[in-house]
Amino acid sequence: MLEIKNLRAAIDGKEILKGINLSIKKGEVHAIMGPNGSGKSTLAQVLAGREEYEVLEGEVLFNGKNLLDMAPEDRAREGVFLAFQYPIEIPGVSNVNLLKTALNEIRKYRGEEQLDSMDFLNMIKSKMSLVEMPNDLLQRSVNEGFSGGEKKRNEIFQMAVLNPLLGILDETDSGLDIDALRIVASGVNKLRSADNSFIVVTHYQRLLDYIVPDFVHVLFNGQIIRSGDKTLAYELEEKGYDWVKEHFAEFAGKQG
Amino acid sequence: MDKNKDIKELLNRGFTSLESRLNGGAKTELHEYRKKALNKFNELRFPTVKDEEWKYTNIQPVISKYFKPAADATATAGAGDVEKFFINRNDFIHLVFVNGKFSEELSSGWKDTKGFKVSSLKSAIKNHPDIVSKYIGRNAAIEDNIFTALSSAFIEEGTFIYVEKNTAVEKPVHIFYVTNSNEEIMNAPRNLFIAGANSQIKIIESYESLSAGAYFTNVVSEIFLEEGARIEHIKIQDEALSAFHISRTEVSQDKSSNYLSYNVDFGGSIVRNNLHTRFNESGAENDLRGLYLTSGEQLIDNHTRIDHAMPHCQSHELYKGVLNDNSRAVFNGKVMVYKDAQKTNAIQENKNLLLSENALVNTKPQLEIFADDVKCTHGATVGQLNKDSLFYLKSRGFSQETALRVLIFAFANDVVHAIDIVEIRDYLEKKIAEKLATEL
Numbered sequence: 092m093l094e095i096k097n098l099r100a101a102i103d104g105k106e107i108l109k110g111i112n113l114s115i116k117k118g119e120v121h122a123i124m125g126p127n128g129s130g131k132s133t134l135a136q137v138l139a140g141r142e143e144y145e146v147l148e149g150e151v152l153f154n155g156k157n158l159l160d161m162a163p164e165d166r167a168r169e170g171v172f173l174a175f176q177y178p179i180e181i182p183g184v185s186n187v188n189l190l191k192t193a194l195n196e197i198r199k200y201r202g203e204e205q206l207d208s209m210d211f212l213n214m215i216k217s218k219m220s221l222v223e224m225p226n227d228l229l230q231r232s233v234n235e236g237f238s239g240g241e242k243k244r245n246e247i248f249q250m251a252v253l254n255p256l257l258g259i260l261d262e263t264d265s266g267l268d269i270d271a272l273r274i275v276a277s278g279v280n281k282l283r284s285a286d287n288s289f290i291v292v293t294h295y296q297r298l299l300d301y302i303v304p305d306f307v308h309v310l311f312n313g314q315i316i317r318s319g320d321k322t323l324a325y326e327l328e329e330k331g332y333d334w335v336k337e338h339f340a341e342f343a344g345k346q347g
Numbered sequence: 348m349d350k351n352k353d354i355k356e357l358l359n360r361g362f363t364s365l366e367s368r369l370n371g372g373a374k375t376e377l378h379e380y381r382k383k384a385l386n387k388f389n390e391l392r393f394p395t396v397k398d399e400e401w402k403y404t405n406i407q408p409v410i411s412k413y414f415k416p417a418a419d420a421t422a423t424a425g426a427g428d429v430e431k432f433f434i435n436r437n438d439f440i441h442l443v444f445v446n447g448k449f450s451e452e453l454s455s456g457w458k459d460t461k462g463f464k465v466s467s468l469k470s471a472i473k474n475h476p477d478i479v480s481k482y483i484g485r486n487a488a489i490e491d492n493i494f495t496a497l498s499s500a501f502i503e504e505g506t507f508i509y510v511e512k513n514t515a516v517e518k519p520v521h522i523f524y525v526t527n528s529n530e531e532i533m534n535a536p537r538n539l540f541i542a543g544a545n546s547q548i549k550i551i552e553s554y555e556s557l558s559a560g561a562y563f564t565n566v567v568s569e570i571f572l573e574e575g576a577r578i579e580h581i582k583i584q585d586e587a588l589s590a591f592h593i594s595r596t597e598v599s600q601d602k603s604s605n606y607l608s609y610n611v612d613f614g615g616s617i618v619r620n621n622l623h624t625r626f627n628e629s630g631a632e633n634d635l636r637g638l639y640l641t642s643g644e645q646l647i648d649n650h651t652r653i654d655h656a657m658p659h660c661q662s663h664e665l666y667k668g669v670l671n672d673n674s675r676a677v678f679n680g681k682v683m684v685y686k687d688a689q690k691t692n693a694i695q696e697n698k699n700l701l702l703s704e705n706a707l708v709n710t711k712p713q714l715e716i717f718a719d720d721v722k723c724t725h726g727a728t729v730g731q732l733n734k735d736s737l738f739y740l741k742s743r744g745f746s747q748e749t750a751l752r753v754l755i756f757a758f759a760n761d762v763v764h765a766i767d768i769v770e771i772r773d774y775l776e777k778k779i780a781e782k783l784a785t786e787l
Contacts, residue, residue: 139742143734167744179739183757183764192753193743200744232757249743 092117092288093158093257098149099313100137106147107133109313115257118285122299122324123292125310126332131292132176134310135261138290139173140166153257167193168200170256174246174263176292181233186245189233190215190252197253218251222278240271247278258282259290264298276301296328311335354410355389358533361416362500368418376480377472377502384489384499391493403677403709404619404648409591414533414563416501417447417526424527424557429453432523432555435770439521439551440465446526447504447534462514463548464507468537471507478509482539486569486597486625494593498535498567505537505566508550512543512573519549519768524564526590527557538568542576542604549579551771556587556614563591570596572604574628579607581771585778586614588643595621600660602628609763610637610649610666611775613782618647624662625654626688637666638762640782641674641706648677653695655688658718664695667762669755669783670706677709684716684723691718695725700732700758732758755783 093115100108107130115121125131137144138151140163151158158166181189195205206214215229222244234242243263250258260279264272279289279302291302299307299321307323308315316338317323327335362385366373393410394401424445433441442465443453449467457465464475472479489496506522524536542548554564564586572578586592592615598606612618624633639647653662668676678697699708712725732754740750759779766772 141738162747163738163741164744164746164750167742173742175739175742179733179735181736181739181754181757183761184753188753189740189743192749193740193745196746196749197744253743 092154094150094152096150098134098137098151099147100133101145101147102133102143107313108137110149111313111315113308113315115288115290117288119306120283120289120291120302120304122304122307123290123310124294124296124307124324124327126335127294129310130313131294131310132261135173135176135259135290135292138166138259139163139171164196165200167253167255168197172250172253172255172258174243174250174258174260176261176263176265178234178242178246180235180237182235184233185230186233187215187229190249193249193253215252218248221251221281222248223274224248239266240268243267243275244271244278247275251278251282254282256287257290258287259292261292262294263291264293264295272298273301296324299324309335354413357413357415358497358500359385359389361419364419365416365501365503375476377476377483380484381500381502384496387489388493388496388500391496393493400650403675404617404646406617406619409563409593409617412531412561412563414531417528417532417534418503420446420528420530420532422446422527422529422558424525426453428527428557429523429525432525432553434521434774439519441521441523442467442506443523443525444504444536446528446532447536449504456518463510463516463546465520466507468505468507468539469503471539475507475509478541479507479539482541482569482571483537484569486571486599487567487595492595494565495567495595498537498565498595501535502537503535505539507538508540508548510542510546510548510576513545514543515547516549519551519771521551521553523553523555524566525555525557526560526562526564526586528562529558529560530562531560532562534562534564534566536564536566538566540568540570540578540580542572542578544573545575546573547577549581549768551581551583551768553583554586554592554614556585556590559587559589561589561591561616562587564593566594568594568596570598570606572598572600572606572631574602575604576601577605577607579767581609581766581768582611583775584612584614584618584620586618588614588645589616590614591616592618594619596623598622598624598633600624600626600628600631600633603630605631606633608633608635609766610635611763612637612639612641612647613778615647616645618645620649622649622651623654624652626657626660629657629659631657632661633663635662635664635666636762638759638779639666639668639676640759640779641668641676642671642782642785643674644672645674646676647674648679650677650679652681652683653693655682655684655691655693658687658689658691660688661692662694665762666697667759668699668708669702669759670699670708671702673703673705675707675709678727679711679713680725681713681715682723682725684714684718684721686717688718689720691721691723693721693723697727698758699727699729700755701729702755752783756780759783
């Protein structure tokens with residue numbers, strides 16, 4: 092589904108991603124872990140098409156199509172979804188309006204008919220229960236006045252409605268208390284299927300107790316320095332990121 | 348030397364024609380006031396950009412035209428022409444003026460009212476001369492404002508609303524000033540709204556046009572809120588893009604009264620709105636909201652002034668603008684907090700969105716505080732749309748165009764979405780969306 096080859100990207104002239112290679116197949120969940128500043132969020136943003144980042148080199152294929160050539164909206168329409176680390180507040184635009192417009196733009200792109208209002212509302216209601224969203228949220232402005240936990244839940248709710256092929260969760264666990272974390276994780280687990288994949292970007296192993304990944308990658312200084320199964324997350328948790336840094340020195344030495 | 352001598356001569360001739368129409372009316376107290384105003388008009392000069400208050404708004408294009416009073420215009424309009432402007436045909440009270448003349452045929456619901464009087468100013472001058480004389484000119488002085496002097500010299504038509512104390516008027520009163528003229532005419536509607544103690548009324552004032560003439564609307568409104576009165580006042584300016592519009596709204600508020608103002612500008616070539624409110628007594632509040640959407644070569648200038656003369660009053664002002672093409676806007680908002688106005692609470696905000704590199708806004712929020720126990724804030728922003736919001740929507744599948752449209756609409760709609768007259772709110776939302784759609 093997703094092939095990232097030697098991806099290098101910079102912001103404000105500073106190189107953040109220094110050659111990422113990653114391959115994700117249908118139905119897989121990949122966790123990307125790493126210390127602050129390692130490039131985790133940059134990778135998420137570059138995949139979603141944030142214009143501020145400059146791609147220096149590399150290729151990203153999404154179902155065989157060149158993702159880096161696409162505008163952010165076309166990536167979304169092809170089935171990429173980014174759950175933001177810091178969801179944006181948009182006063183004056185209701186959640187229901189955002190979802191309806193988004194869904195219809197996506198359907199138009201795919202040559203599908205616009206959604207009937209009743210079908211849309213029924214679908215929305217069923218998805219709301221996935222993340223235990225209160226009803227009044229639909230008419231409220233997007234993320235405006237939401238608590239941190241509500242914002243993250245709202246991201247997962249949007250993901251449930253838009254039903255992407257690839258969901259990228261950018262530190263969705265940060266700032267969540269244990270109950271909210273459980274709700275968010277259970278929402279994601281209910282969305283997992285043989286047809287879709289997830290990239291779970293996180294700093295802590297905690298989230299991975301709930302969303303169990305097939306693979307774990309350690310990102311450090313813009314490169315994936317180690318990959319493994321879910322036990323790698325425990326190892327990281329136990330030994331800490333200092334261990335990674337030491338390991339990285341060794342790794343860099345080998346490279347040199 | 349007065350280089351605008353010609354327009355003055357022309358208007359003086361218009362005055363002679365007004366006098367000949369008045370017959371017996373020429374001997375009244377009101378007419379003495381008109382004559383005084385005409386003298387003042389002749390004495391005063393038109394402002395130029397050298398005058399601080401008109402620094403960014405050059406009105407030379409307005410006064411270099413040769414306007415004749417609207418009463419002398421030849422074109423008229425019938426029900427078929429005006430029907431499209433009505434927002435709620437059955438449930439609102441309608442007063443319709445075409446080229447400055449009250450149209451009894453097009454108006455409705457104003458005759459059978461209990462506890463309040465709604466009529467054209469002309470019939471109020473005839474039927475309630477005492478009330479008219481008592482209030483007219485009290486809020487809008489002619490001394491230092493040539494456009495008010497001009498308006499006052501031609502006091503003839505406009506809207507008169509008088510709500511008796513303890514009366515809540517349920518039906519909104521919707522006033523239409525419709526212009527249908529390819530000639531250069533001057534409309535000078537004069538409004539007098541008086542809300543007695545503990546009364547309530549909702550007034551909508553719409554400026555519409557049926558033609559693309561370079562006409563000039565010069566409106567003066569005097570609004571009085573007695574103790575505990577509440578007025579919701581919505582002014583919708585949708586003149587022809589070739590027209591000029593200068594308005595002055597003077598509001599005086601007695602104890603614990605509440606004035607809610609929406610000032611929405613869509614049309615006009617050169618537009619200047621002056622809105623001035625004054626708290627005469629304590630405990631009063633007002634909420635002034637404005638929206639201007641400009642494109643092409645439009646210039647829309649809003650000058651507001653809030654006089655906090657008494658303690659324990661609250662004002663909340665929010666003006667927003669969306670500017671495109673080569674259009675310009677001016678916002679000048681003064682909030683004066685006098686020495687005795689302790690416990691004043693004043694918030695003022697002006698926010699502008701520039702959609703084009705050539706659009707320009709001059710904004711000047713001004714706060715002058717002479718009391719020491721007050722809460723006042725003010726601020727102005729001028730900018731483009733937030734990039735993070737744009738990316739967020741695009742990451743959900745919105746096209747650039749849809750994302751822009753949705754965000755700009757949300758920015759603008761913020762000003763009017765709290766209007767509680769549902770039909771008016773819906774109308775404005777639609778109108779905003781339409782104007783934005785043609786601008787983008």
